[in-house]
Every structure is written in C-alpha cells, then in structure tokens.
Amino acid sequence: LGLLVPVFEPMGWQNQEPGTLLGFRYTPSTVAAILVSSLLGLFVSLSTFLVIGATSSLTYNVVGHIKTLIILSGGCIFFGDALPPKKLVGVGIAMAGIVWYTQLKLRQSAPVASAVGPVSKRRQVNPLLGDIEAVA
Numbered sequence: 001l002g003l004l005v006p007v008f009e010p011m012g013w014q015n016q017e018p019g020t021l022l023g024f025r026y027t028p029s030t031v032a033a034i035l036v037s038s039l040l041g042l043f044v045s046l047s048t049f050l051v052i053g054a055t056s057s058l059t060y061n062v063v064g065h066i067k068t069l070i071i072l073s074g075g076c077i078f079f080g081d082a083l084p085p086k087k088l089v090g091v092g093i094a095m096a097g098i099v100w101y102t103q104l105k106l107r108q109s110a111p112v113a114s115a116v117g118p119v120s121k122r123r124q125v126n127p128l129l130g131d132i133e134a135v136a
Helices: 002-008 028-054 057-079 085-116
Strands: 122-125 132-135
Touching (some): 028 057
C-alpha cells in the first residue's frame, strides 16, 4: 500500500512546496498528534489481544458492535447527525443482539458457578501480568 503513495499523492520530489508530501512542515503540535495517534493505535491492538485472550473472539466481535453503536449514537447526540429510520432499526437490532448474547453468556456461566460450590475465594490468572490473584 505504501508503494501507491507516490502514484496518487503529490510528492514534491523537485519542488518541496506546501501541499506536497515532502513539503509538509512539521510543528510540535503535528508531531504530538502523530505520536498520540500512534500510541492509541498501539493500545487498541493491545486491548484486542487482551480481550480475545481473556474471553473469546465472539465476545470481541460483540464488543466491536458495542463500540460502533456508541460511535453512531454519539454522532447523533453530540454532533446532530441525522438518525434515519433505517439506521435506527439497525441500532435497535444490534442492541437487541447484544442484550441477547449477554443473557446467553450469563446463563452459561451460572451453572458453572453453582457447580463449583460455596468457595469463599477462587484464584484467577491475570492475562496481562500472567500472575495469579485471589478473587472473592
């Protein structure tokens, strides 16, 4: 993909004027924005790894749908985006699916918890640190 940049973007090989890729003038605020964006991308990748490691890929997909719903709803609430009926129905169906999935997962975990018995403390592995913690 990086090989296509010189084909579609004005590079400024001979004349590094503003508006070309090589003519861009970096200021401290643009460098800070690039670094913050890079760090956020790193944290998104790390959180993806941790969520899939601690749960499942299906749960990760549901979390992704929740994120999309938050973005769509936030755009409507904070920026006044239109919410046509088609988008509203899509948001409603996605919310219903998330609630349904949560209920199914809670029902699946309830028999496992009751089969373990009245244990005051269980031990759990922390996927980030790899150590064991006591959980009440």
